[in-house]
Amino acid sequence: MPEENKAKAKSPKKLNPKRTPVREQDPGTRKRNFEEVSFGYSPEEAALEAKRCLECKNKPCVSGCPVGVPIPEFIAAMVEGDLEGAYRIIRGANVLPAVCGRVCPQENQCEGSCTLGKKHEPVAIGRLERFCADWQMKNGARSAPEAAVSTGMKVAVVGSGPSGITCAYDLARLGHKVIVFEALHEPGGVLFYGIPEFRLPKKIVAEEIDALRQMGVDIRTNSVAGKLITLEEIMKEFDACFIGVGAGLPRFMGIPGEDLNGVYSANEFLTRTNLMRAYSFPEYDTPIKTGKRVAVIGGGNVAMDSARTALRLGAEEVTLIYRRSEAELPARAEEVHHGKEEGLRFEMCTLPTKIIGTDGWVRAIECVRMELCELDQSGRRRPNPVAGSEFEIPVDTVIMAIGTGANPLLTGSTKGLDLNRGYIVADAETGKTSIAGVYAGGDIVTGAATVISAMGAGRKAAKAIHEYLSSKKQ
Amino acid sequence: MPEIIEKKLLRPPDVFFYKIHAPLVAAKAKAGQFVIIRLHEKGERIPLSLAGIDPAEGTINLIVMAVGKTTGEMAALKEGDEIKDVCGPLGNPTHTENAGKVILAGGGFGIAPLYPIGLAFRRAGSPVVSVMAARSKNLLIYEKEMREISDKVLITTDDGSAGMKGIITDALRAELEEYGADTVMAVGPAPMMKAVCEVAKPFGVKTIVSLNAIMVDGTGMCGGCRVRVGSETRFACIDGPDFDGQLVDWDCLINRQKMYKAEEKESFEAWKKRHNLP
Numbered sequence: 121m122p123e124e125n126k127a128k129a130k131s132p133k134k135l136n137p138k139r140t141p142v143r144e145q146d147p148g149t150r151k152r153n154f155e156e157v158s159f160g161y162s163p164e165e166a167a168l169e170a171k172r173c174l175e176c177k178n179k180p181c182v183s184g185c186p187v188g189v190p191i192p193e194f195i196a197a198m199v200e201g202d203l204e205g206a207y208r209i210i211r212g213a214n215v216l217p218a219v220c221g222r223v224c225p226q227e228n229q230c231e232g233s234c235t236l237g238k239k240h241e242p243v244a245i246g247r248l249e250r251f252c253a254d255w256q257m258k259n260g261a262r263s264a265p266e267a268a269v270s271t272g273m274k275v276a277v278v279g280s281g282p283s284g285i286t287c288a289y290d291l292a293r294l295g296h297k298v299i300v301f302e303a304l305h306e307p308g309g310v311l312f313y314g315i316p317e318f319r320l321p322k323k324i325v326a327e328e329i330d331a332l333r334q335m336g337v338d339i340r341t342n343s344v345a346g347k348l349i350t351l352e353e354i355m356k357e358f359d360a361c362f363i364g365v366g367a368g369l370p371r372f373m374g375i376p377g378e379d380l381n382g383v384y385s386a387n388e389f390l391t392r393t394n395l396m397r398a399y400s401f402p403e404y405d406t407p408i409k410t411g412k413r414v415a416v417i418g419g420g421n422v423a424m425d426s427a428r429t430a431l432r433l434g435a436e437e438v439t440l441i442y443r444r445s446e447a448e449l450p451a452r453a454e455e456v457h458h459g460k461e462e463g464l465r466f467e468m469c470t471l472p473t474k475i476i477g478t479d480g481w482v483r484a485i486e487c488v489r490m491e492l493c494e495l496d497q498s499g500r501r502r503p504n505p506v507a508g509s510e511f512e513i514p515v516d517t518v519i520m521a522i523g524t525g526a527n528p529l530l531t532g533s534t535k536g537l538d539l540n541r542g543y544i545v546a547d548a549e550t551g552k553t554s555i556a557g558v559y560a561g562g563d564i565v566t567g568a569a570t571v572i573s574a575m576g577a578g579r580k581a582a583k584a585i586h587e588y589l590s591s592k593k594q
Numbered sequence: 595m596p597e598i599i600e601k602k603l604l605r606p607p608d609v610f611f612y613k614i615h616a617p618l619v620a621a622k623a624k625a626g627q628f629v630i631i632r633l634h635e636k637g638e639r640i641p642l643s644l645a646g647i648d649p650a651e652g653t654i655n656l657i658v659m660a661v662g663k664t665t666g667e668m669a670a671l672k673e674g675d676e677i678k679d680v681c682g683p684l685g686n687p688t689h690t691e692n693a694g695k696v697i698l699a700g701g702g703f704g705i706a707p708l709y710p711i712g713l714a715f716r717r718a719g720s721p722v723v724s725v726m727a728a729r730s731k732n733l734l735i736y737e738k739e740m741r742e743i744s745d746k747v748l749i750t751t752d753d754g755s756a757g758m759k760g761i762i763t764d765a766l767r768a769e770l771e772e773y774g775a776d777t778v779m780a781v782g783p784a785p786m787m788k789a790v791c792e793v794a795k796p797f798g799v800k801t802i803v804s805l806n807a808i809m810v811d812g813t814g815m816c817g818g819c820r821v822r823v824g825s826e827t828r829f830a831c832i833d834g835p836d837f838d839g840q841l842v843d844w845d846c847l848i849n850r851q852k853m854y855k856a857e858e859k860e861s862f863e864a865w866k867k868r869h870n871l872p
């Protein structure tokens with residue numbers, strides 16, 4: 121009986137406890153190029169992995185996904201061989217599947233909640249999502265969804281990161297005229313200037329932006345809101361506004377020596393490389409100084425990206441310095457694993473205390489060991505320095521990846537916009553701010569978070585803006 | 595893309611004047627602000643101060659000294675050519691309210707941005723004295739323009755071929771000693787601004803300087819333009835470019851400006867070779 125067979129095929133006993141491996145560039149080769157690390161699944165591999173899904177009724181994976189991608193449904197379509205359908209199911213919930221499949225911290229989200237993960241390895245949901253999106257880009261009809269009949273309403277979106285892109289997409293689909301103001305010369309936000317090519321090829325970001333333009337969204341680059349146009353002026357010209365300017369203000373530690381030549385913020389190091397393509401200097405005009413020995417301070421995705429970029433720019437030895445233990449590294453598990461394969465050195469439980477220079481240039485970094493003590497409120501250990509454990513690491517470049525703060529460029533020039541430590545105060549469900557018609561979301565509201573949470577915020581705000589505009593019309 | 599409406603050689607061989615069609619920027623820009631330009635797809639983003647703003651005409655003026663690859667390429671552009679990206683206005687406008695008597699001290703291309711700044715001080719009611727310096731008479735730029743907006747112009751040349759023989763600080767000190775001032779504003783190379791601050795210090799006047807740190811985005815995102823002012827780290831692009839000159843750590847700024855010296859040379863030499871330039 122077919123029904124019985126199906127049930128059997130899904131029985132965990134017959135299941136491969138391990139996820140289908142994905143082919144990757146050899147670590148020795150890839151650490152010297154900027155090509156994507158993972159090749160992604162082949163159709164056969166994807167089919168094999170899709171079959172591992174149990175199609176659970178209660179769908180724990182879906183509750184793990186911040187935008188609720190209907191995971192068992194899209195995987196079922198894949199099993200049926202309907203890739204176009206699978207893509208459409210994902211796309212209904214997630215505007216940037218090719219991006220999220222690559223960069224979501226799946227282990228804390230969809231895959232972290234997967235039933236299979238209790239006993240075995242969870243379904244490789246991210247890789248399947250990426251496969252469907254890549255397949256669609258290559259084979260599918262590239263028809264942008266038709267925008268609804270024009271409503272005659274105009275909405276300004278400030279910032280073209282994942283929150284702004286998603287908000288613009290949803291509003292355009294509802295028939296509103298959307299104009300995006302972007303400060304840089306390329307749209308995409310962190311997807312373009314921050315996350316490196318070897319993790320997220322820029323042509324994928326460019327394709328997504330193209331799709332947005334095809335829907336009639338007008339993206340104005342080199343347009344710094346707060347300078348070229350103030351929020352007050354935007355609200356005179358537009359019916360509503362969404363602010364998704366990110367949290368792009370780099371932090372420094374405040375230790376001696378941070379002004380020496382050779383000290384970078386991760387943002388500068390990554391922007392020179394990604395946005396300005398310094399890896400092709402002098403063909404491209406923007407230079408970067410990597411040196412032979414590099415120290416990267418921090419333990420998140422930004423630190424990992426900086427460290428692996430430094431390797432690819434030719435550094436011989438790259439050391440990641442993090443004040444907690446390896447188990448507590450906030451970076452995606454896959455990046456830590458890849459970084460190790462590529463030969464990054466890890467100095468865990470270590471705190472930099474001073475950058476030492478000669479003639480204005482970095483020569484070494486002085487650190488102290490941390491001892492782990494009782495768990496603090498966040499459930500993490502609060503490290504304390506061990507007296508007398510100071511030591512030096514000789515380096516010529518130091519990259520600070522210790523987080524970012526709220527950029528004051530727009531918010532600082534706007535009266536009546538409520539802020540909390542520089543971040544915009546906005547309703548978690550609607551993105552509504554203290555100014556009528558002005559909505560906000562993404563990192564400028566939550567502080568540095570994830571691509572998918574920024575997209576979720578953009579989507580919720582689009583819905584609220586649509587409701588606001590509809591009520592305004594009456 | 596913004597078009598070059600007018601271009602002329604202001605001071606041979608390497609200082610050029612550009613009038614650029616950028617109506618949105620011109621409508622918003624104020625004296626003391628700058629733009630970041632990128633000439634083409636592979637180009638670097640470089641900051642340039644506004645040397646003139648005409649909202650009615652929709653144009654901005656830039657004065658550029660060809661010192662390296664990007665500015666060298668810019669020197670080769672013609673009227674009618676387009677610039678890929680012009681981003682601005684960036685930075686904060688110069689505070690011109692209640693400045694009292696102002697002395698403007700300009701060195702090199704720094705004289706150019708002082709023109710709109712001087713105009714703004716005048717409109718805010720301040721008497722303006724301009725101190726301009728060059729090695730020799732034929733190297734002076736913007737003299738006519740500075741006379742338009744100044745109550746008095748003092749010129750010094752190294753060889754005495756125009757005005758007083760000496761360097762800029764000599765003229766500044768003489769003016770301060772004889773007539774005093776409430777505010778001194780200096781724009782130019784860092785060592786020149788540093789020297790102006792040293793001269794002004796004993797007179798207790800307010801000293802404003804416009805810092806030219808190396809920049810990338812100009813929006814506070816990269817931190818590359820950080821400078822030390824009064825033992826604090828500030829970003830020249832969003833906190834400045836104007837700062838209290840008496841609080842600036844000049845050695846730090848001068849050192850950081852050298853960060854890419856070797857690469858700048860490599861890039862410039864390769865470019866000159868490709869174009870058979872000396």
Ligand SMILES: Cc1cc2nc3c(=O)[nH]c(=O)nc-3n(C[C@H](O)[C@H](O)[C@H](O)COP(=O)(O)OP(=O)(O)OC[C@H]3O[C@@H](n4cnc5c(N)ncnc54)[C@H](O)[C@@H]3O)c2cc1C
Pocket residue numbers: 223224225278279280281282283284301302303304307308309310311314315316343344345346364365366367368390421422425452527529530561562563564568569570571572574813
């Ligand atoms: C190096 C790096 C790696 C990361 N890796 C991951 C990862 O693997 N997985 C993950 O989920 N998350 C990752 N993140 C976090 C994620 O990228 C961010 O949370 C997300 O991009 C935030 O989106 P956003 O829309 O709020 O803003 P952003 O992506 O920051 O975009 C904001 C945009 O607004 C523009 N802007 C700013 N001010 C103005 C203004 N005044 N006028 C006009 N435009 C303006 C900016 O130029 C920018 O383009 C990473 C972040 C970094 C920096």
Ligand SMILES: Cc1cc2nc3c(=O)[nH]c(=O)nc-3n(C[C@H](O)[C@H](O)[C@H](O)COP(=O)(O)OP(=O)(O)OC[C@H]3O[C@@H](n4cnc5c(N)ncnc54)[C@H](O)[C@@H]3O)c2cc1C
Pocket residue numbers: 628638639640641642643644656657658659660661662663664665666703706707805806807808809810835851852855858859862
């Ligand atoms: C706020 C500000 C306003 C400026 N206004 C003017 C102006 O009105 N006219 C003018 O001629 N010049 C101006 N400059 C300097 C101008 O930006 C540099 O001359 C230009 O970047 C040199 O580029 P290059 O490739 O031709 O030369 P390079 O050989 O690359 O550099 C020559 C020198 O310029 C500086 N420099 C290089 N790249 C940058 C960068 N990205 N940002 C800042 N400085 C850099 C370095 O100190 C270097 O030593 C200004 C700089 C700043 C920060």
Ligand code: SF4
Pocket residue numbers: 184185186187188189191214220221224226229230231245246249572
């Ligand atoms: S969007 Fe991210 S969290 Fe959601 S299913 Fe896709 S990879 Fe998982």
Ligand code: SF4
Pocket residue numbers: 172173174175176179180181182191192233234235236243245
């Ligand atoms: S929890 Fe895992 S196994 Fe169950 S439906 Fe979701 S992906 Fe499939």
Ligand code: FES
Pocket residue numbers: 808809810811812813814815816817818819820829830831832
């Ligand atoms: S130029 Fe990047 S922060 Fe100022």
